[in-house]
Amino acid sequence: xxxxxxxxxxxxxxxxxxxxxxxxxxxxxxxxxxxxxxxxxxxxxxxxxxxxxxxxxxxxxxxxxxxxxxxxxxxxxxxxxxxxxxxxxxxxxxxxxxxxxxxxxxxxxxxxxxxxxxxxxxxxxxxxxxxxxxxxxxxxxxxxxxxxxxxxxxxxxxxxxxxxxxxxxxxxxxxxxxxxxxxxxxxxxxxxxxxxxxxxxxxxxxxxxxxxxxxxxxxxxxxxxxxxxxxxxxxxxxxxxxxxxxxxxxxxxxxxxxxxxxxxxxxxxxxxxxxxxxxxxxxxxxxxxxxxxxxxxxxxxxxxxxxxxxxxxxxxxxxxxxxxxxxxxxxxxxxxxxxxxxxxxxxxxxxxxxxxxxxxxxxxxxxxxxxxxxxxxxxxxxxxxxxxxxxxxxxxxxxxxxxxxxxxxxxxxxxxxxxxxxxxxxxxxxxxxxxxxxxxxxxxxxxx
Numbered sequence: 405x406x407x408x409x410x411x412x413x414x415x416x417x418x419x420x421x422x423x424x425x426x427x428x429x430x431x432x433x434x435x436x437x438x439x440x441x442x443x444x445x446x447x448x449x450x451x452x453x454x455x456x457x458x459x460x461x462x463x464x465x466x467x468x469x470x471x472x473x474x475x476x477x478x479x480x481x482x483x484x485x486x487x488x489x490x491x492x493x494x495x496x497x498x499x500x501x502x503x504x505x506x507x508x509x510x511x512x513x514x515x516x517x518x519x520x521x522x523x524x525x526x527x528x529x530x531x532x533x534x535x536x537x538x539x540x541x542x543x544x545x546x547x548x549x550x551x552x553x554x555x556x557x558x559x560x561x562x563x564x565x566x567x568x569x570x571x572x573x574x575x576x577x578x579x580x581x582x583x584x585x586x587x588x589x590x591x592x593x594x595x596x597x598x599x600x601x602x603x604x605x606x607x608x609x610x611x612x613x614x615x616x617x618x619x620x621x622x623x624x625x626x627x628x629x630x631x632x633x634x635x636x637x638x639x640x641x642x643x644x645x646x647x648x649x650x651x652x653x654x655x656x657x658x659x660x661x662x663x664x665x666x667x668x669x670x671x672x673x674x675x676x677x678x679x680x681x682x683x684x685x686x687x688x689x690x691x692x693x694x695x696x697x698x699x700x701x702x703x704x705x706x707x708x709x710x711x712x713x714x715x716x717x718x719x720x721x722x723x724x725x726x727x728x729x730x731x732x733x734x735x736x737x738x739x740x741x742x743x744x745x746x747x748x749x750x751x752x753x754x755x756x757x758x759x760x761x762x763x764x765x766x767x768x769x770x771x772x773x774x775x776x777x778x779x780x781x782x783x784x785x786x787x788x789x790x791x792x793x794x795x796x797x798x799x800x801x802x803x804x805x806x807x808x809x810x811x812x813x814x815x816x817x818x819x820x821x822x823x824x825x826x827x828x829x830x831x832x833x834x835x836x837x838x839x840x841x842x843x844x845x846x847x848x849x850x851x852x
Contacts, residue, residue, distance in 0.1 A: 405422055407497045407498055407499045408498075411494065413453045415494060416492075417450055417453065420450075420507065425506070427443045427444060428443070428446070428506070429442070429503075429509070430449070430492060430508075430510075430511050432512055433763070433765065435522065435763065435832075436763060437762070437763030437764060438468050439631070439635045444457075449509075453494065456489050456490060458487030458489060459488060460485060460486075461487065461488035461513075461517055462479065464513070471843070475835045475838060477828075478516075478519075478832050488515070488517035489513070489514045490513055491514045492510075493511060496628060499598065510628060510632075512524060519828040520828055520829050522763050522766050526766070526772075528826065529776070529825070530624055532773070532776055533623075533776055536776060536779065536780075538669040538672060539622065539670045540668075540669055541621065541622055541670065542622075542768055543626060544627075545663075546650060547663075548634075548650050548760060549654055550613075550641060550646055552612075553566055553567060553646070569584070570584075573610055573658075574607055574609075575607055576607060577607045580607050594636065595616075600628075600629035601618070601619045602617065603617045604616070604617040608659075609658075613661070616637075618633055620666070627768045630663075630764035630768075631765065634760075634764070650663075650760040650761055651760070652715050652761045653718040653719040659719075659726075660719025660760075661760035662758065663760040663764070663767060664755065664758060665755040665758060665768060666755075667752060667753055667755065667771055667772060669695065669775075677748045677749070679692035679695070679752060680748045687746065692753065694775075694778045694781075695753065695775035695776070695778055696743060696785045698774045698777045698781065699775050700778075700786060700802070701774075702770075702777060702778075702821075703730035703740060704802070705815060706815065706818065707804055708815045710759065710762050711808070711811065712766070712837060713808065714807075714808050714840060719759055720804065720806070722794040728804060730804060731793045731802065732788055732789065734788060739756070753775075755767075773825065774824075776824075777823070786798075786799060786802065808844075809841035813838075815830060816831070816834035816835075
């Protein structure tokens with residue numbers, strides 16, 4: 405049996421027995437999109453498939469450096485950090501090519517913890533889409549820098565003067581992807597083997613920067629693939645004496661790193677496109693216009709889910725391929741939302757605002773949820789931007805927050821967010837972003 409043929413609990417047990425594995429790997433994703441997990445014995449794994457297992461809920465109560473939040477209601481010292489129920493997802497079974505016969509299974513929090521679990525948050529939005537009669541499809545693409553460094557070498561350099569694997573800018577360089585063809589081929593093979601296949605891979609503008617477009621899939625699977633891609637590209641790099649970063653902006657000398665989201669809806673009843681109308685301007689249906697309107701109007705309120713770190717806001721500056729207002733345009737890469745006219749199959753919208761450091765589950769939940777909200781409200785978008793969005797003035801209500809602290813406040817007070825994601829999630833995630841902002845304020849930036 406192949407890993408991607410696993411669909412059920414019985415299948416999961418069968419493949420483990422066929423491979424004579426004594427242990428498997430099980431992992432889930434925290435607030436920041438960091439994968440946490442463990443090796444689990446075969447006996448424990450089989451029991452967990454049947455009845456679930458428990459995982460310390462501290463992984464929902466700390467940051468990416470394992471520092472504990474001091475302002476969250478769900479978990480903290482006041483609760484004693486108990487175990488929370490977790491379910492294993494058999495259909496997420498993957499081969500781990502660099503661990504011989506080893507298998508990886510994804511998991512997610514259940515019961516009360518599901519209310520703030522990133523994957524659970526996305527699924528609530530997908531359930532809403534289904535109730536409205538839609539299936540959602542998505543494809544995420546990421547820019548990431550590759551460094552000729554190791555964890556030890558960057559620490560010795562105090563994280564300054566890092567050496568990218570190639571110098572200069574040279575986007576779409578055929579020379580560089582040929583010189584480093586072995587690296588590119590190995591990366592493509594890894595992504596194929598782990599079922600997050602790459603549709604396009606090329607150098608981007610900047611030294612050592614690569615852009616990868618993950619193939620489209622249903623939205624839940626697309627988020628899984630994006631989260632696994634970010635995790636295992638880092639593994640891939642470190643195994644080769646390199647490092648990969650998905651920081652939104654590692655240097656002010658270069659453009660930031662994006663996490664763009666391509667989205668479309670199809671009618672559940674017949675799988676026809678809900679976005680395509682051959683008679684509409686730019687082939688846009690009424691539903692797509694309402695969807696774009698929701699994304700546009702809620703962008704300032706939901707920004708913390710797309711730009712979740714202090715560093716994210718270093719990227720949102722004019723002229724560096726990152727939007728600064730909640731704008732939309734048709735085939736316009738200076739706007740926050742890019743409508744891509746096409747056929748019944750390809751008509752979609754690209755949410756260009758997101759940073760590469762965003763949690764894929766939460767960014768996708770926000771991009772999709774905002775669009776669905778726009779359909780429910782029957783909203784229409786503001787006038788589309790033509791030409792350079794950076795050089796034009798836009799309505800004040802389309803201005804985006806300029807700091808993480810401001811974004812956290814906007815999210816905490818957003819009634820639309822509470823409606824889409826639930827009060828528990830909004831309180832928890834906005835509090836965690838407030839924590840991040842306050843922690844940063846305690847430190848004097850390097851060089852001052």
